[in-house]
Amino acid sequence: MGFDMRKQLLTFRACIALRWLLVAAVCSLLFAVACGGAQNNGGSSGEGACFPAASVVYPGTQSVTYNFNVLHSFAGHLLPATPEGGHPYAGMVMDGAGNLYGTALSDGANYFGTVYKIDAHGHETTLHNFTDGTDGGFPWSLPVLDNDCNLYGTTQNGGAGGYGTLFKLDTVGHLTVLHAFSGADGNAPRGGLIRDASGNIYGTTEFGGVSDMGVVFKLNPDGTYTVLHSFNGAPEQAGSIRVVHMHGELFKSRCDRCTRTPFHDTTTYDPPIQMPRCDCGGRIRPHICWFGEMPFELDRIFRALDECTVFIAVGTSGVVEPAASFVAHVVERARTIYVGPEEPANASAFTECHLGKAGEMLPDLFGSF
Ligand SMILES: [Zn+2]
Numbered sequence: 001m002g003f004d005m006r007k008q009l010l011t012f013r014a015c016i017a018l019r020w021l022l023v024a025a026v027c028s029l030l031f032a033v034a035c036g037g038a039q040n041n042g043g044s045s046g047e048g049a050c051f052p053a054a055s056v057v058y059p060g061t062q063s064v065t066y067n068f069n070v071l072h073s074f075a076g077h078l079l080p081a082t083p084e085g086g087h088p089y090a091g092m093v094m095d096g097a098g099n100l101y102g103t104a105l106s107d108g109a110n111y112f113g114t115v116y117k118i119d120a121h122g123h124e125t126t127l128h129n130f131t132d133g134t135d136g137g138f139p140w141s142l143p144v145l146d147n148d149c150n151l152y153g154t155t156q157n158g159g160a161g162g163y164g165t166l167f168k169l170d171t172v173g174h175l176t177v178l179h180a181f182s183g184a185d186g187n188a189p190r191g192g193l194i195r196d197a198s199g200n201i202y203g204t205t206e207f208g209g210v211s212d213m214g215v216v217f218k219l220n221p222d223g224t225y226t227v228l229h230s231f232n233g234a235p236e237q238a239g240s241i242r243v244v245h246m247h248g249e250l251f252k253s254r255c256d257r258c259t260r261t262p263f264h265d266t267t268t269y270d271p272p273i274q275m276p277r278c279d280c281g282g283r284i285r286p287h288i289c290w291f292g293e294m295p296f297e298l299d300r301i302f303r304a305l306d307e308c309t310v311f312i313a314v315g316t317s318g319v320v321e322p323a324a325s326f327v328a329h330v331v332e333r334a335r336t337i338y339v340g341p342e343e344p345a346n347a348s349a350f351t352e353c354h355l356g357k358a359g360e361m362l363p364d365l366f367g368s369f
Contacts, residue, residue, distance in 0.1 A: 071100075071122035076107035083107055084126050085114035090142045090192065092118070095149050101127075103139035103153055112137035112158070115151065115169055127151075127173050132158040135175055136165035142192030144201070152178075152201055154189035162263065163187040163208060166201070166219060179225045183208050186215045186227065187264050202228075207251070207264045246295040246323070248288035257282025295322065305329050310369075312337045314358050318344025339365065 076086030085104020092102035100118040108114035109129035117125045130137045136155025143153030151169040159165035159180035164187065166179040178201075181187055187208030194202050199221040209215040209230035216229040253265035255278035265284075269275050276284045289295050305311075305326055311334045318324050318338075327336050327349045338350040339361050347353050354361050 069122075072118050072124045074104060074107075074124075076104075077111075083109055084124060085116050088116070089140055090153075093143060093145050093151075095145060101143060101145065101151055103141070103143060105138055105140055113139045113155070115139065115143070115153065115175075128169055128175050130155060130158065134158070134160055134165075134177060134180070136167060136177070140190040141203070144193045144195045146195060146199065152193055152195065154193065154203060156188045156190050156206075164189050164205070166193075166203070166225075178223060179219055181205060181208060183212075183264060185209070185225065186217055187212070188266070189217075207266075212249075212251075212264065244297050244301060246289070246297060246301060248286070248296060250286065250288055252287035253284050254287045255280060255282040256285045262287040298322070301326070302329070308334050310335045310337070312339065312365075313344070313350070314338075314362070315340040316344050318346035318349075337365070 074086050074088060075084055077083045084107065086107035088102050088104040090103050090105075092100040094100050098120040102116060102118075104114045104116055106113055108126060110131050112130040112132040114126045114130065115128040117127055119125070128135075130139065132138070135158065137158035138156050139153055140156045141154045143151050145151055149171050153167055153169070155165045155167065157164055159177065161180055161182045163181035163183045165177045165181065166189065168176045168178050170176075181189065185208065186205035188206040189203055190206045191204040196202070201219045202216070204216050205214050207214055209227065211231065213231040215227045215231065218226045218228050220226075249262070251264060251266050252262040254260065254262040258278060258280040260278065260280075278284055308330055311327060311330045313327060313336075316323065316338075324346050327338075327346060330336060331349055331351070336350045336352070338344060338347065338353045339358050340355065341357065342355065343353060354365060
């Protein structure tokens with residue numbers, strides 16, 4: 001098991017670099033979507049804008065005509081006296097009378113999003129303003145309706161644990177939290193919900209669960225919540241259950257003063273004035289190890305190094321300490337192997353260097369053990 005742990009440990013730095021790339025890619029994508037959305041959502045003066053009909057005619061077939069109407073243009077806080085929701089990211093559901101229901105990710109009276117209703121004439125009614133308290137905040141997913149027009153949905157933040165909620169909104173606007181996610185049982189439910197004929201509700205969370213890689217959950221009509229599946233991620237996906245994230249985890253935050261457990265957090269705080277405070281008054285910061293800071297769990301790491309008989313480093317520059325010296329610590333008694341596209345700076349410390357792509361080299365290497 002110790003062998004596995006070090007393998008994962010040394011791939012971590014490569015993983016975190018990959019994560020930054022992913023973050024950059026996602027940011028670019030979001031930016032593109034935001035720009036596209038700004039153009040597409042226009043609707044400058046609000047409700048009722050009407051556009052010319054487009055007609056498509058194929059010889060020998062029917063003619064189909066579509067009219068495009070803007071039923072409602074969300075104003076958020078552009079109307080300060082009567083703020084409504086903004087950025088309705090999730091789709092909508094329709095009841096038998098043609099009313100549309102959905103959630104707006106942001107704005108509303110408390111800035112934490114809303115549940116809204118649009119009637120057939122385009123009139124918007126805000127059914128609930130989220131507070132980011134026990135009721136949740138920032139609803140992201142597509143809700144569902146039951147046969148009595150109760151609405152079920154999720155928020156990705158807030159709730160008793162701060163990991164999001166699964167809520168029910170009845171027809172008179174009363175909101176009940178059916179489940180507050182705890183992290184271990186799910187975190188940040190952002191996918192849509194589905195409801196079967198028996199009234200069971202199913203959904204997913206983006207994070208949380210055994211490996212913080214998300215879960216599939218089920219909520220019975222009697223309120224019983226069950227995790228049906230907990231996703232494993234890399235490096236946990238390989239089956240390692242004792243991974244040490246010595247440089248922390250990018251998608252977690254912690255308090256810079258007290259000892260509260262690091263928690264999942266993908267929020268971007270900009271400008272810095274928005275940096276939140278912990279209940280203790282400390283500042284919330286990324287749960288990562290910056291240059292000059294002490295990596296986590298070094299005691300545990302060196303205990304494992306003292307016991308190991310096979311040491312594999314995957315994709316490291318071999319420059320950054322203290323990780324660059326781990327191989328020197330074990331070289332007297334362990335088989336030391338490097339795998340990566342080019343030689344690391346500390347290549348001479350390894351007994352074997354396998355140059356190539358890890359995804360191609362490692363299966364053969366492990367198969368030879
Ligand atoms: Zn604190």
